[in-house]
Amino acid sequence: MTYWHALLLAIVEGLTEFLPVSSTGHMIIASALLGIPATPFTKLYLVVIQLGAILSVLVVYWKRFFQSLDFYLKLLVAFLPVVVVGLLLKKYIDALLESVPVVAFMLLFGGVVLLFIDRWFPQQDANAGGRPVTNPGWRQAFTIGVFQCLAVVPGVSRSAATIIGGLTQKLTRQAAAEFAFFLAMPxxxxxxxxxxxxxxxxxxxxxxxxxxxxxxxxxxxxALGNVAAFVVALLAIRVFVGFVTKYGFRAFGIYRIIAGGLLLLMLGLSIPLKMV
Structure with missing residues (x-):
């Protein structure tokens, strides 16, 4: 892996980690297109640079981390399901992480879901009591954590799964996105x-x-990867929250369908897209 490869992958990570487009899927695709060897260090690099991205959440929302113990306990409740699934299915998850066809199909399928998500869950500004639903309860936090488990399949998108989970629990778009950011940290x-x-x-x-x-x-x-991922993710978070609150998820659905369709076309034309 060259410095140029490291920088490009970090930019991809920072841009896509908190968007509902699958950062893992995009890094697998980028690695394949760049012909980066799938060495143990390369695989480790793709995971470790996520630390730079999650640090951006701490910087943007630092005041939220000085809340009550309740905030951290709800994150723990939401985090536990993916721990169990990850430990039980690690062998199968690792096998999927090198599969470009899986990424392509999941991008396409997830894109179709995002096209309709705004219709299924219209902007939820208030609950039955007339107050904004901005903070999940215990059961809601656990349910969001269960949705996050879907993201063990590359191409699904951890961000998309947890945000949709939040929307099913009547959270506003902004609250669902922000809880997904917080849950990304652990x-x-x-x-x-x-x-x-x-x-x-x-x-x-x-x-x-x-x-x-x-x-x-x-x-x-x-070091380069983490710094680059941090800077890019910092910008991506700020833009994403404002965009999705105002416009919803349709644009991301269209992008995913185009990206997944192009990947399937390239695979159909036998264009090599495998980490070597």
Missing amino acids: TMAAAAAKDLYDYYKDAHAQGLRLADLFTAEQVKLL
Whole structure:
């Protein structure tokens, strides 16, 4: 992986992590198009640079993290379902992560869903009591967490799944999007920690010391990726919340359908799209 590859992948991550278009799917596609070798470090890089993206949530919403303990407990309740699913299905999830056809079909299917999501869940400005639904309850938080489990399939989009989950629980578009951002923090941090641990175990089995886990070049690549993902995600979050609150999700549905359709066309024409 070159610095140019690292920067491009980080930009893709930052742009797509909090949009309902599947960041994992886009990074798999970008890696395939760039011909980046699917080495253990490359796979780790695609996960670890998400830490830079989630740091942007902390910066944008830092005041929200000084709320009551209730805020963190609800995030924990929403986070637990994906932990269980991830541990039980890890072998199958890892196999799917290199499948461009799966990404293509999920982009297409998810795009069709987003075309109708605004009709199914019109702007929910208030609940029956006349007050805005901006904070999920315990059951609502758990349900949103269950929806997040759908995103273990690449191309589904963690952001899309959790936002739709929030909308089913009568949250406003803005509240659903923001809760999806908050839930991303423990989810992606845990994924990065797990991959780092697995990477260490494999290296240790080969007789490498902890100090030799990464080369100086790899450390620089990880630093570049996290900084770039952070800056781009910071801008993407600010734009996305305003856009989706005002215009809804239709534009993202159209984009996903076009992207998924183009991928299927390329696969049909036998254009190579596999990480090598």
